[in-house]
Amino acid sequence: MKTNLKIGDKIYKIEILEIDNNIIKVAVDDEEYFFKQDGEDIILLEENEIFSLFGFDEEEKNLHYIGEEKVIKAPISGTISKVFVKNEQKIRKGDIISILFSMKMENEIIAESSGIVKKLKIKEGDTVNKGDILIILE
């Protein structure tokens, strides 16, 4: 769900997205907050809790902060219906990475830069959210 919320003179872009495991993501402009339902309580997750819930290991957690790695991110949320690349494959700008089924449309996700696939983080059937890393390139 997306909407705009006006508070005083400022308008905030709000997006609420339900993710698996009773997790809700609330994005306010560019800031993301994750909440978990715990019984009748809604709890704001701390950063290390977010990493452990989504299965990041220590190495990947560090990668999250590294700006120099080239990554291909999901431009929209959806389900991966096909993957066309594999680890250590050389890809060029414009190559199709995957087909992402979203909003009842078929979406070809293409690479915007060239490189070698260092880590492929998706497989067919995966659900991804906008901004999720699909591929790490070197």
Place this chain on the structure above:
Amino acid sequence: MAIIKYKKIKSTNLKAKQLGKNGVKPWTVVLADSQIGGYGRKGERWFSPKGGLYFSIILPKTNIEDAQILTILAAFVVARVIKENFQNIEPLIKLPNDVLIKDKKVCGILTENIIGEDVKLSVMGIGLNTNISAFPKELKNQATSIKIEEGKNISNKKILNQILKLIKEYFQSISV
């Protein structure tokens, strides 16, 4: 709108994507008398013998939300055109992008986007069962055609022009 017509083609969506990637201008339409590899969502085969109406529109550059809205509107357009031309037929829209007659599919719409950091290209394909006399056994209970429902052949050209006109009008209204 420029219409590029083929007697037989693998898929109008495939051709439209190829042309779009090569810079063919928006609102160009790829039309085919028949398709040998027509497909719907998830690559499912779309039965495309001669007689039906199969075409794909290279859409102007847009955002993904507008592409989705237009896909849904296209279903309404097709239903409206059917209703206005054939008063005995009661089309039903099965959101987001199917049109049915008496619970059988008469039209499917597939929008495909090519996305990098933004939407590079959007192509909307429409398969409308117009002048199809019969369907294979596996589709008999799921699909119908306007010819079967009306009992006579209809003009693909007339229906196509009406659909294209309305889709373009709706696109211009949502893109303001």
